[in-house]
Amino acid sequence: MTERVREVTEKLDMGRRVRLNRDRVLRAGVSLADEGGIDSFSMRRLAQELEVVPMALYKHVSNKEELLDGMVEIIIAGIDPPEIGADWKDAVRLRVLSARHALQQHPWARRAIETRTTKTPAVLAYMDSFIAMFLAGGFSTDLTHHVMHALGGRMWGFTQELFDDPAMPTAAKQAAVPPEAQTVMLRRMAELYPNIATIAASAAHDDGSVVGHGCDDQFEFEFALDLLLDGFERLHRQGWTSRPGQRSNR
Amino acid sequence: MTERVREVTEKLDMGRRVRLNRDRVLRAGVSLADEGGIDSFSMRRLAQELEVVPMALYKHVSNKEELLDGMVEIIIAGIDPPEIGADWKDAVRLRVLSARHALQQHPWARRAIETRTTKTPAVLAYMDSFIAMFLAGGFSTDLTHHVMHALGGRMWGFTQELFDDPAMPTAAKQAAVPPEAQTVMLRRMAELYPNIATIAASAAHDDGSVVGHGCDDQFEFEFALDLLLDGFERLHRQGWTSRPGQRSNR
DNA sequence: ACGGTAACGTGTACGCTGTACTCCCGCCAA
DNA sequence: TTGGCGGGAGTACAGCGTACACGTTACCGT
Numbered sequence: 001m002t003e004r005v006r007e008v009t010e011k012l013d014m015g016r017r018v019r020l021n022r023d024r025v026l027r028a029g030v031s032l033a034d035e036g037g038i039d040s041f042s043m044r045r046l047a048q049e050l051e052v053v054p055m056a057l058y059k060h061v062s063n064k065e066e067l068l069d070g071m072v073e074i075i076i077a078g079i080d081p082p083e084i085g086a087d088w089k090d091a092v093r094l095r096v097l098s099a100r101h102a103l104q105q106h107p108w109a110r111r112a113i114e115t116r117t118t119k120t121p122a123v124l125a126y127m128d129s130f131i132a133m134f135l136a137g138g139f140s141t142d143l144t145h146h147v148m149h150a151l152g153g154r155m156w157g158f159t160q161e162l163f164d165d166p167a168m169p170t171a172a173k174q175a176a177v178p179p180e181a182q183t184v185m186l187r188r189m190a191e192l193y194p195n196i197a198t199i200a201a202s203a204a205h206d207d208g209s210v211v212g213h214g215c216d217d218q219f220e221f222e223f224a225l226d227l228l229l230d231g232f233e234r235l236h237r238q239g240w241t242s243r244p245g246q247r248s249n250r
Numbered sequence: 251m252t253e254r255v256r257e258v259t260e261k262l263d264m265g266r267r268v269r270l271n272r273d274r275v276l277r278a279g280v281s282l283a284d285e286g287g288i289d290s291f292s293m294r295r296l297a298q299e300l301e302v303v304p305m306a307l308y309k310h311v312s313n314k315e316e317l318l319d320g321m322v323e324i325i326i327a328g329i330d331p332p333e334i335g336a337d338w339k340d341a342v343r344l345r346v347l348s349a350r351h352a353l354q355q356h357p358w359a360r361r362a363i364e365t366r367t368t369k370t371p372a373v374l375a376y377m378d379s380f381i382a383m384f385l386a387g388g389f390s391t392d393l394t395h396h397v398m399h400a401l402g403g404r405m406w407g408f409t410q411e412l413f414d415d416p417a418m419p420t421a422a423k424q425a426a427v428p429p430e431a432q433t434v435m436l437r438r439m440a441e442l443y444p445n446i447a448t449i450a451a452s453a454a455h456d457d458g459s460v461v462g463h464g465c466d467d468q469f470e471f472e473f474a475l476d477l478l479l480d481g482f483e484r485l486h487r488q489g490w491t492s493r494p495g496q497r498s499n500r
Numbered sequence: 501a502c503g504g505t506a507a508c509g510t511g512t513a514c515g516c517t518g519t520a521c522t523c524c525c526g527c528c529a530a
Numbered sequence: 531t532t533g534g535c536g537g538g539a540g541t542a543c544a545g546c547g548t549a550c551a552c553g554t555t556a557c558c559g560t
Contacts, residue, residue: 019555019556020508020509032459042514042545042546042547043546043547043548044545044546045431052510054547054548055509055548055549055550056508056509058549059507059508060508060546061359063547063548064547064548069503089479093475093479095473096475097293097472100471114361114364115361122300127310136488139486140491142492143485143486143492145492146492147482148484150478150481151478170263174288176512219492220349224478225343225346225347227477227478227481227482228344228400228401228477228478228481229343231400231477231478231481232339232389232393232397232477233339235393235477236389236393240393241390241396242392242473243392269537269538292516292517292518293518294516296515302538302539302541303538303540305516305519305520305521305538305539306537306539308518308520308538309536309537313518314521432560498550
C-alpha cells in the first residue's frame with residue numbers, strides 16, 4: 001500500500017520533472033565542485049544532486065573526463081575578453097589577472113585544467129586572443145611564440161607545458177584519421193584560431209618541418225628561466241625592496 | 251592433492267621470502283609509476299609487483315598519500331646539490347635544470363608533487379638550500395623571499411603556490427597540537443632549515459604579525475608577472491630573435 | 501487525436517579502488 | 531624449548547566509473 005502511494009507520487013514527480021540537458025549537467029557540476037572540492041566530486045554525487053540516477057548523466061556527457069572538460073570550459077568562458085585599444089602590456093596584464101580571478105572563484109579548476117590534456121574550443125579561443133594581444137603590440141611571431149611559452153601557466157595562475165602541439169594531432173592519432181579529414185580540420189582550425197595558426201606556422205617553418213612537430217621544451221624552459229634570472233639580477237643590483245617606496249619594476 | 255602440493259610450495263616460498271621494508275616499498279613504487287604512469291598506479295598493483303598481499307604494504311606506509319610522499323622524496327633527493335663556489339646565477343640555473351632533468355626521468359612526479367600538500371623533509375631541505383644560494387649571492391631576505399615565489403614552479407619545472415605557510419601549521423592544526431610541542435617543532439625547523447626560517451621570520455616581520463600568516467599571493471603573483479612582462483618588453487624593444495644570432499638575455 | 505519514433509532516464513551488474521579488522525605464521529631472545 | 535611479537539594473509543566493505551539492456555516520455559507528421 002505504502003508501496004502503491006510512493007509509486008504514484010513518483011509518477012507525478014516524473015511528470016513535472018525538469019528535463020536534463022548538457023548545460024544543466026555542466027553547471028551543476030561546477031557548483032558541486034565549488035562546494036565539495038574536486039576530490040569528493042563523483043558522477044554519483046552529481047547525479048544525486050540532480051535527483052537523477054547516475055547513468056542518466058551519460059546521455060549528456062560521454063564520460064567523466066569530458067564532463068570536466070565542459071566544466072573547465074564554463075570557467076574559461078568567464079574570463080574577461082581583452083581590453084580593446086589598450087597598450088599590449090596593460091592588456092596582457094589585465095587579462096592574466098582576470099584569469100587568475102576567475103580561477104580563484106573555483107579552487108578546483110586549477111588542478112582540473114592541469115590534468116586536462118585535450119584543448120577544448122574555449123581554451124584555444126583564449127590562447128588565440130592572447131596571442132593576438134602580442135601581435136597587435138608589434139611582437140614578431142617568433143618572440144610571441146616564446147613569450148607565450150614563458151607566460152605559460154601564468155596565463156591561468158600556474159605553469160604547464162602549454163600547447164606541445166597547438167593544433168596537430170599526434171602521429172598515433174594521425175594514423176586513425178583519414179588524411180583529407182585532417183586537412184579539413186587544419187583549415188577549420190586556421191579559420192577559428194588564426195593567431196594560433198600563425199604562430200604554429202612560424203614555429204614549424206623555423207625548424208624546417210612541414211607539420212609543427214612540437215616545440216623545443218628545453219629551449220622554452222631555459223628562455224623563461226633566464227628571463228626570470230635576469231629580472232632577479234636587475235632587481236638585486238638596484239636594491240629593490242618590497243617596502244612602501246617605489247616599485248621599480250612595472 | 252594438488253592443493254596440498256601448492257600449500258607446501260607456498261610454505262617454502264615463505265621461508266625464503268625477502269622481508270618487505272619501507273625502502274623496498276618506496277622504490278618499487280617509483281619504478282611501477284615509471285613504467286605504468288600515475289593513473290594506473292594502485293596499492294594493489296604495487297603489492298602484486300612485490301608479490302605480496304595488498305594490505306601488507308600498510309605495515310610500512312600508512313596510506314597511499316604517504317606512499318606518494320615517500321616516492322616524491324626519493325625523486326627530490328636525486329636532484330644535484332648546489333654547485334659550491336659558483337656565481338649565484340649559475341648555481342641557481344644549474345640547480346633548476348638539474349631538478350628539471352630529475353623530474354623528466356619520472357613523468358608522473360610532476361603531478362604527484364603538484365597534488366601533494368604536505369612539505370616533506372626533502373622538499374624543505376631542497377627549498378632551504380635554494381634560498382641559501384640567493385642569500386650567498388648577496389640578496390636581501392626580502393628580495394629572496396619574493397624571488398623564491400617568482401621562481402615558484404620553475405624550481406620543479408612548473409608553478410604552484412609554493413609554501414603558503416612555510417613552517418607554520420594552519421590555525422585548525424594549531425588547535426589540535428599542544429603549544430609547547432609547537433614551539434619545539436618551530437625550533438627544530440629553525441635548526442634543520444635555517445634559511446627557510448630566516449625568510450619566514452623576515453616576511454612575518456614585514457607584515458607585523460608574530461607568526462608568519464602566509465604570504466600575499468596576489469602580490470607575489472603580480473611580482474612574477476611584471477618581471478616577465480618587463481622582460482618581454484625589453485626583448486621586444488631590442489628586436490630579440492631565437493634564430494642563430496646572439497641571444498641577448500643570458 | 502493518434503501512433504510512431506527517437507531521445508531520455510532506469511536498473512542492474514562488473515571490475516576496480518583504498519583500507520579496516522582479525523588472525524596466524526615464523527623468527528628472535530631468553 | 532618457549533614466549534612474544536611483528537609482519538604478512540585473509541576477508542570484508544563502501545565507493546568509484548561505466549557497459550548494457552530495458553522502460554518511459556515527449557514530440558511530430560498525419
